[in-house]
Amino acid sequence: RNQGNIYLAIEYYQRALDIQEEIGDKDGMASIYNNLGIIYYDQMDYENALNNYKKTLQLDVESNNEKGIANTYNNIGLIYYKKGDYGKALSYYNKSLVIKEKINDQVGIALSLNHIGELYEVKNDLNAAREYYEKALTILEAKGNKRWTSFVLKDLSDLLLKIGEIELAEQYAKKSFKLSQELGYPANISHSAQTLSRINKLNHNYKEALELFELYATMKDSMLNEELINKTKRQQLKYEFEKNQAIKDAEHK
DSSP states (O other): OTTSOHHHHHHHHHHHHHHHHHHTOHHHHHHHHHHHHHHHHHTTOHHHHHHHHHHHHHHHHHHTOHHHHHHHHHHHHHHHHHTTOHHHHHHHHHHHHHHHHHHTOHHHHHHHHHHHHHHHHHTTOHHHHHHHHHHHHHHHHHHTOHHHHHHHHHHHHHHHHHHTOHHHHHHHHHHHHHHHHHHTOHHHHHHHHHHHHHHHHHTTOHHHHHHHHHHHHHHHHHHHOHHHHTTSOHHHHHHHHHHHHHTTOTTTO
């Protein structure tokens, strides 16, 4: 999934889901539904993402999996945010945050703080948004969580552009871009490249701005273009899938 092999990932996850249903492994089923929700979310297919997250939530409630419930509340809140229903989004973020604080899930707390920051940003309360982003970043860097650090850095760099702190915005965007390339996540690379393209345009570095914009477009296409995806070797995805299942996917646990 992380290398853009979206349709192949869905195929493997559906096969795995059949097996988990057959043996009655609720935790395994919840993890797979969560992964499918993430894939659909990355494709901006929010209805399918929401349907999968609701199935995840039901299974987590049945298993009394507090961490899973908290993460799924957060994911559902993010979908409502994308759909423009900020009231529902904040409600789910707060539900998630309460549980994460109860179980001392530091990375989860950071993600909830970051998403609440996004809500303040869209309401144009930029100082409050910055405060939440910086709190989230501090936690994630302390925990060494590179994936979500790259996301928060990108959000913070975009916010700093709005405030007019271009130099600091560029610093954070470069950090996000470097981490994203190391990890190989198309969504992260695409987002950070887009931000750096904007910054280089503001600095009149038009050649670099164009190159970064082209990278942004290429990585975006890699998430949505089935033809490109099908060129990738199946064996690589099979390895990634088996590894993800072995650790129950860190995004869900």
